[in-house]
Amino acid sequence: MALLEVRDLRTTFRTDDGLVTAIDGVSFSLEKGQVLGIVGESGSGKSVTSLSIMGLLPRGSAATSGQVLLDGRDLLTLGEEEMRKIRGQEIAMIFQDPMTSLNPVYTVGWQLIEAVRLHQDVSQTAATKRARDMLAAVGIPNPDERLRQYPHEFSGGMRQRVMIAMALANDPKLLIADEPTTALDVTTQAQILELIRRLRTDFDSAIVMITHDLGVVAEICDDVLVMYGGRVAEQGGVDDIFARPRHPYTWGLMGSMPSRSHGMDRLQSIPGSPPSLLRPPPGCRFSPRCPYVMDICRGDPPPPLRQVEDDPHFHVEACHLDAASKREEAARLLAAQEIVR
Amino acid sequence: MIRYTIRRVLWGVLVLLVITMVTFLLFGPVLQGQKGLSAASTICGARCTTERIAFTEAYLGLNRPWYEQYGTYLKRIVVGPSERDRERACEKRPDGSFAEDCDVGRLGTTFVRYRSVDAVIRGALGTTFSLTVCAALVWLLLSIPIGVLSALRRGSFFDRSTMVAVLWGQALPVYYFGLLALYFLAYLPNSDIAIDLVGKRFEIFPLGGYADFELANPWPWAWHMILPAGCLALQFAALYVRMLRSQMLSIMGEDYIRTARAKGAPGRRVVVRHGLRNALLPLVTMFGMDIGILIGGAILTEITFGLDGIGHEAVRAVRDLDVPLTSGIVLVGALAIVTMNILVDLFYAVLDPRVRLS
Structure with a gap:
């Protein structure tokens, strides 16, 4: 237990x-x-x-x-x-x-x-x-x-x-x-x-x-829970999340970390600001700030938590984007970013 | 801490010294010679003969330079009356009468009835002191629980009624409550109206006055104190409830209150040991100042209830243009406030460790 x-x-x-x-x-x-x-x-x-x-x-x-x-x-x-x-x-x-x-x-x-x-x-x-x-x-x-x-x-x-x-x-x-x-x-x-x-x-x-x-x-x-607007965006083991981030918000967080390869460049940031929880945006709460937003993201219900297919461990995320695009985007991000570990 | 104490006390002494200078200048010969009249003739009165004025001038030392006069004045206050003061107070006056008493004080002799200012103030101080202490006890006992509860139940019926009562308490002067209380609790039950209504008189409270405190039977003293102290206390209680409520509201939102709760401290302990202990700090300062001011005379309360306290004497002294008595009362009032200030500073340093370093 x-x-x-x-x-x-x-x-x-x-x-x-x-x-x-x-x-x-x-x-x-x-x-x-x-x-x-x-x-x-x-x-x-x-x-x-x-x-x-x-x-x-x-x-x-x-x-x-x-x-x-x-x-x-x-x-x-x-x-x-x-x-x-x-x-x-x-x-x-x-x-x-x-x-x-x-x-x-x-x-x-x-x-x-x-x-x-x-x-x-x-x-x-x-x-x-x-x-x-x-x-x-x-x-x-x-x-x-x-x-x-x-x-x-x-x-x-x-x-x-x-x-x-x-x-x-x-x-x-x-x-x-x-x-x-x-x-x-x-x-x-x-x-x-x-x-x-x-x-x-x-x-x-x-x-x-x-x-x-x-x-x-x-x-x-050991484990990570990424929260956005009061909901879970992505959750899993720390190594899995850092190796295979699957939620655009997690990418945003990783992108705004200082890294060695960026040198003296300005830090990236996620545009916009966190949602008002009094009147949260319908559907996915990250949709107003998400660069990959689709029509389905703006409609109820919000995306459900799903197991990441190519991960053997417990690793869930809530995003409508298809798995193939996510793999691609994540790989690109990780290549661009050498995350300080 | 010792250095801090010494510094505070020295400052207090300096402040008092400045106050003696100011009272000397205000009430002394500088301002008294007005409209072409010398100070001596003003003091002596309109119908004084030239010899009498000359006598007054010599008697009061007004013919000497001002710094010498101030020196004599200060010396009498600090060291006590000199042998000459003593002899003079008991000597035969020009009109053939003698001084009523030979009690010579540090503060001089009153113009009216020729008494020692010290004795007058000593007599009045007991009354004022009783009134102050009783009122302070009542207002603390009232305002601390009410203020705390009001803050903890912010927006509740209790809180809102308290705030209305506070507004009343602060807005209405003490003689308003005092007269109401005297009418309904002292006069009415003991008047013919009571006989008409219930066929009997009741002496619930006295219509005023003061009874000295006696350890064997404190009841008469307490009986005379309840209404005046109560009315005076209500006004201060209103102010203290408001202060404590706003203090508690801000303190209970502090991070260390959350820490105390996260530690598992029971609610009561969090409120009293962690919350109230911090919320009371600014009230300590206020309390000390208020006590100091009240010992200098609670004028309205004393007059409403016919108490012969410092405030009452002060009003009388000013009305009679009794300069030595007026300046004596000013000095005593200043002494009370300065002393309370020093005590507050020292006590505050004990209560709030952050003060000790700075």
Whole structure:
């Protein structure tokens, strides 16, 4: 049985202007120790997916349907108190902006100890020791001294390390990292990614890595879920997707990655902007921006998820374009682009 | 932290020094000699004889240069009244009467009834202090839970009714509530109308006045305090509810609140330990300032309820052109505000670690 199995997840927000379906039929599963990357632009539903799994969306205005099975238990049917026990203990989360994710008025130690004692019935001394050990584990020098300091005395990268230490304090089965490196500078990004990769083996938890950076995906993920406009565009193993991308949106993302062969050329970008989820375009949501758009793309229903024929592994995509043209286009793209791996 | 404290205190002392200068210039001899009259003749009054004016001038030291006068004034405030001040306050006055008391204070002697300004202020301070502390307790106890709930249930019936009540509380002056309260809770139940209606009088609340606090029997004190403190508190509560609500609304949207929830902290802990703890920070500053200002005199409340507090004395002093009393009250008010400011700064540094470094 998979550690985490998400089936047909659908989250709808009630807003003043009407209903917004932020994610529409997302399914994936994740084994112990695996890393799943969820990729997409802003507004593609990546973060809503993670918050839906955590049950952190406002109960009044957001409605979630489908199933989120953690070890076979459906989290969407749990009450607030049961869900609270799961948050931080079985599923932990780290966020995009480490500068604002720690409470400014408490010491780092206080916040780490709180994380431990919320879920473990241990003494203050034991919790302090655990907090200290966690700081050391995420590579923060002088952990004893650092425990007594406040978040503003830490740099961005160090704060993200603290967030990771806090998330892993209770040995969660699943870690959701919502763009953990986006707000950091490039060298720090690399250090944090390296840390996550190392901790994945040390702590043996599964990771959902949310990012808009295919480079990060190539770096540490096993599986990839490409999302567009709240729907799955393409999904499969990381090697398969990078070797045989089959969705025009995935091509667009790959095309906008810096590569060695492009040299000093300007970066390519996907023209247009992500769709309004309040009034999404009919049919395929990528159709208004897709260079290969056909009439069928603009009509309902949207293209269904189909297995990629020439791929032996699980690899699905949702696009009406015929398989032969896709093979051709993908080959051309890969030839033009030497993707940094 | 120690350096920070010392710096704050030194600043406070400097501010107070400037305020003594300003009060000296405002109320001292510089502005008092008006319309061709000397300061002494203004103070002495319209029907003073020349000898009497000369006596006043010498008595008050108005014939000496202004810096010397300021020096004497400042010295009396800082060091205390000199032996000469003491002797003079008890000496026989030209009209043959004696000073009513020999209590000489740092702030001088009132023109009206010739009392020590210190004693007058000391007498009034208890009342004002009681009023301030009681009102502050009431408005904090009211506004914190209401403000938090209002923010958490934004847009609900509770929130909207609170906002209407806040608007009322802020728009209507204290004497409006005060008079209504006095009429319905003090006067009416104890009047002939009550006899006509229910055949009995009730003394629910007093019509005003103040009873000193006594540890053995605090009831009379509390009984006299309920209406004035309540009315004063309502107005501040309205302001604090509004402030706290908007603070909570913005704080609860902060990333670290989401972090706290993602950690598995129970809702109440998230709201109180993580949310309220941060939302209260700006209110601490406001609270300190408000307490300082109120100790300088809650004029409207004191007058409405007939309390002999600092505010009431201030109005009297200004009406009677009692310069020493007026400037004394200004100094005490300034001292209250400066002290509260320093306390707030120090307390704030304890509450918000980010302040300590800067």
